[in-house]
Amino acid sequence: MSQDYAFVAETMKQGVPWVGTTGIDFLEVEGDRVLVALPDGEQYRNHVGGPHAAVVFGAGETASGAVVLAAFSRHMDKATPLVARAEITYKKVATGALRAEAVLGRPAAEVVAELASGTRPEFPVHVTITNADGVTTTEMTVIWTLRPNR
Template sequence: MSQDVSFVADAMKQAVPWVKTTGIDFEEVSPTRVVASLPDDEALRNHVGGPHAAMMFGLGETASGAVVMAAFAQHMGKATPLVARADIAYKKLALGALTAEAVLGRAAEEVLAELDSGTRPEFPVTVTITNAEGVTTGEMVVVWTLKPARQG
């Protein structure tokens, strides 16, 4: 039985106002993969007419956050997901609308087992950013952790 994660797109826009501000949309959402898009908006461009590097990073990090939310939604009461670190490589000049595909790098069950054992797990989400023609313009790895909730 698959988990319903249809709430994730709206939840991301409510929990992170910046997502709505930039116009990021979610085209596909599952507990292992998210596809998010950033429209071509003149207000988000850099000096060469493409999306600013910060927008590319933000799109990738947002897509990674959405897949983490989808993967661990049922467990948010016992842990808070946080970015531990991120690395991005800008591969080609990005122009126009962009798409980011984020893929969970470890099985959620494995991460949860580590959390349940008392360890604060870290896990990667790989992100590929492409332009409208499907050319890779950026690649990221966002490493997330689950911070255990305080026991009251």
């Protein structure tokens, strides 16, 4: 039986107001992978006409958060997901609309087992950001943790 992840987009837009203001569209949501689109908009641009680095980071971090929500939604009563750290590499100047694909870097069951054992797990989410031509403009890794609820 496959799980329905339709709730992820609305939960992200309601729970993280910034997501709703950017116009990010959730194109594909699976338990270990999410693809979002960031529309082109003058309000997002930098001095070279592309999306500002902070906006690019925000799109990638949003995709990573969505995959964390999809993967661990059944465990939110036990833990709160938080970003521990992130690394980003801007490879090419981004212009126009962007897509950010986030992929869970460890099996969710392994992370949940660590949480159940009393350990505060950390796990990577790998994000690739591409332009409308499919060219990779940015790569990032966001390290998430599940902080046990007390």
